[in-house]
Amino acid sequence: MVTAKNKMAAKKGKTPSGTKSAKTAAKMPAKKFTRVPAKAPAKKAAATPAAVTRSAAKKPAAPDTLKVPASGPLTLDEARMLAAAKRPQAMVRSAAAAIPPTTFGSVAQERESLRKAQDAELARRVRDYKATMAILKERGARSPARGMAPLSAGQASAAAAGPMGFVPLQVLAEGDSWFDYPPHAFKGGLVPRLEKRLGVPILNLAKAGDEVRFMLGVKQYKLLAEHLANGSPAGGAWDVLLFSGGGNDIVDEPMALWISEWNPVLPPAAHLNTPRFAAALTLVRSGFEDLIALRNRVSAGTQLIFHGYDYAIPDGRGVCFNAMGPWLKPAFDLRGFPTQQAGTEVVKLMLSEFAKMLQQLADIHPKVRFINGQGLLPADTGAWHNELHPSSKGYDLHADNFRETLKALFPMRVV
Numbered sequence: 001m002v003t004a005k006n007k008m009a010a011k012k013g014k015t016p017s018g019t020k021s022a023k024t025a026a027k028m029p030a031k032k033f034t035r036v037p038a039k040a041p042a043k044k045a046a047a048t049p050a051a052v053t054r055s056a057a058k059k060p061a062a063p064d065t066l067k068v069p070a071s072g073p074l075t076l077d078e079a080r081m082l083a084a085a086k087r088p089q090a091m092v093r094s095a096a097a098a099i100p101p102t103t104f105g106s107v108a109q110e111r112e113s114l115r116k117a118q119d120a121e122l123a124r125r126v127r128d129y130k131a132t133m134a135i136l137k138e139r140g141a142r143s144p145a146r147g148m149a150p151l152s153a154g155q156a157s158a159a160a161a162g163p164m165g166f167v168p169l170q171v172l173a174e175g176d177s178w179f180d181y182p183p184h185a186f187k188g189g190l191v192p193r194l195e196k197r198l199g200v201p202i203l204n205l206a207k208a209g210d211e212v213r214f215m216l217g218v219k220q221y222k223l224l225a226e227h228l229a230n231g232s233p234a235g236g237a238w239d240v241l242l243f244s245g246g247g248n249d250i251v252d253e254p255m256a257l258w259i260s261e262w263n264p265v266l267p268p269a270a271h272l273n274t275p276r277f278a279a280a281l282t283l284v285r286s287g288f289e290d291l292i293a294l295r296n297r298v299s300a301g302t303q304l305i306f307h308g309y310d311y312a313i314p315d316g317r318g319v320c321f322n323a324m325g326p327w328l329k330p331a332f333d334l335r336g337f338p339t340q341q342a343g344t345e346v347v348k349l350m351l352s353e354f355a356k357m358l359q360q361l362a363d364i365h366p367k368v369r370f371i372n373g374q375g376l377l378p379a380d381t382g383a384w385h386n387e388l389h390p391s392s393k394g395y396d397l398h399a400d401n402f403r404e405t406l407k408a409l410f411p412m413r414v415v
Contacts, residue, residue, distance in 0.1 A: 073140035073165030076199050083131035126233055129203040133168065133234035136200065140165030143199040143415045168200040169413050170232040174215060174224055175244030177208035177389060186392040193399035198406065198414060212245040212287035229298040238302045240406065243291060246284045246354055247309050247388065255331040259346065262336035268345040277350065285357055292365050303409060306362065307371040308355035310390065311379065314343040317386040328387045371405050373398050
């Protein structure tokens with residue numbers, strides 16, 4: 001049926017549906033389509049000698065075993081080089097992943113990932129210690145800094161077979177960041193420096209940030225008991241257990257509980273709430289007492305060594321742009337302390353009481369030695385990397401102090 005509307009549309013060249021009519025479409029030129037040939041895959045340019053050289057330079061060099069003597073005693077670095085050469089290189093895989101929203105499940109997953117990473121790190125430390133110590137026990141050890149131990153008359157006949165060394169000490173360590181300071185910062189904390197001074201590896205169970213209440217809690221207690229009872233992975237009982245703990249138990253957030261509000265009438269040291277701080281120290285002492293009891297039960301011949309932290313300065317410096325810490329200054333700021341020096345006097349009193357407690361334990365228990373490192377560092381911030389950790393030179397001073405104590409205890413095995 002033709003309507004008026006259809007007639008109007010026909011005059012304009014459109015169909016009733018609104019599309020162009022065949023007549024109008026015929027007047028429009030047809031679109032031309034040109035086939036574009038597919039691009040051939042680009043050929044890789046041949047590597048130039050310079051590029052090959054740069055590529056080769058990025059690859060880590062294999063351990064240089066040619067510098068390791070074929071026989072006789074070895075330095076710690078030589079033993080580690082030989083152990084590394086015998087070990088297959090592990091493949092390192094990395095993958096970038098988006099951070100998912102935080103849920104109970106994701107938190108549990110992160111904790112499990114952290115646990116697995118910590119377990120893997122501990123397994124690596126045990127494996128490396130065992131391999132290195134086995135080589136030193138087989139071939140003997142010598143100190144790279146002090147040369148060979150002098151031969152006695154009884155050793156003269158054995159000298160023909162090769163140079164004599166010393167029997168390496170078997171040292172286990174448990175503790176906090178004084179023993180486990182990040183190596184990328186500056187040669188790590190006390191343990192790696194002490195290894196170099198003793199010429200032996202140390203099996204280090206320490207974790208930065210750890211507290212005595214956790215180190216002697218259920219999980220870590222069982223782990224420490226297992227290592228003490230089983231002895232060295234390379235065979236034989238442990239000669240020494242170094243223990244660094246208690247500092248993290250009395251600083252950081254809880255520290256505000258035993259610091260009183262600033263009163264200008266009182267001397268700074270009077271602002272330490274003695275009963276509350278004594279309660280905190282009692283908990284720490286309980287952990288040390290349980291450690292001594294554990295040693296007595298499963299490895300009675302092992303020498304225990306505790307140490308006192310040097311006098312820290314509450315200057316507000318943490319680690320990694322304060323991603324961790326500060327651990328001292330916030331409590332004094334909260335309580336209205338007017339100066340850094342006022343807070344320093346309270347910290348000195350806290351650490352002196354802590355050292356006194358450890359000395360008391362050493363005095364009443366056999367085979368327990370306390371190393372008091374307080375006052376080794378000068379009272380200025382340049383001697384410290386941050387509020388709780390010494391500078392590189394500061395750690396060296398404390399490592400020397402540890403070595404002297406071990407030398408007195410084991411004169412024939414620390415040269």
